[in-house]
Amino acid sequence: MANRRQFLIWLGEVLSARDAGRPGGSWQVAMLDLDHFKRINDRYGHLVGDELLRHVAGELERQLGEGARAARFGGEEFAVLFENTGLDEAVARLDRLRRRLGESPMKLGSEQIPCDFSAGVCSVGDEDRHAVDLLRRVDSLLYEAKEAGRGRVLQPGWRERRGRAPA
Ligand SMILES: Nc1nc2c(ncn2[C@@H]2O[C@H](COP(=O)(O)OP(=O)(O)OP(=O)(O)O)[C@@H](O)[C@H]2O)c(=O)[nH]1
Numbered sequence: 001m002a003n004r005r006q007f008l009i010w011l012g013e014v015l016s017a018r019d020a021g022r023p024g025g026s027w028q029v030a031m032l033d034l035d036h037f038k039r040i041n042d043r044y045g046h047l048v049g050d051e052l053l054r055h056v057a058g059e060l061e062r063q064l065g066e067g068a069r070a071a072r073f074g075g076e077e078f079a080v081l082f083e084n085t086g087l088d089e090a091v092a093r094l095d096r097l098r099r100r101l102g103e104s105p106m107k108l109g110s111e112q113i114p115c116d117f118s119a120g121v122c123s124v125g126d127e128d129r130h131a132v133d134l135l136r137r138v139d140s141l142l143y144e145a146k147e148a149g150r151g152r153v154l155q156p157g158w159r160e161r162r163g164r165a166p167a
Pocket residue numbers: 033034035036037038039041045046047048049050053074075076146150
């Protein structure tokens with residue numbers, strides 16, 4: 001799987017193309033962080049933790065589908081760049097991935113190791129010039145997802161959208 005450096009190169013290319021007047025469709029950036037991963041390490045050991053990270057990486061690459069590029073951003077954090085995808089669609093794909101991880105937990109002998117994640121997703125906007133600013137927005141949504149109880153994917157304005165019927 002791609003690493004943080006590769007992800008920043010992809011994102012830099014998207015931002016430069018937009019800067020040069022070649023926006024190239026709708027882009028979304030997501031940051032995912034596994035929930036309570038320390039407990040997995042504490043309970044099963046680091047090697048099992050590593051195995052679970054590989055399991056999640058595999059599901060990420062298999063499940064996200066066309067136009068989504070995933071990277072291990074660091075530790076138990078993954079980043080995804082969605083191309084030609086709307087914000088709601090990116091959220092829906094990540095929620096599907098969460099469900100999929102819930103339905104197919106990693107097996108360890110007779111045990112099943114559950115795993116969930118929190119995530120933030122933002123659109124790359126016309127005003128975006130620097131990856132660092134964009135990633136700060138995504139990170140703060142990820143933080144809000146953790147604060148709100150984990151196991152959820154949040155997009156900007158999620159508080160206002162809560163309870164509103166889908167269009
Ligand atoms: N096995 C393994 N553990 C890792 C790796 N990278 C980071 N970790 C562990 O991931 C854990 C992250 O812990 P925290 O930042 O407290 O987060 P958390 O337990 O997932 O809790 P929340 O993020 O708040 O839901 C630490 O125990 C790290 O040691 C890795 O490559 N392999």
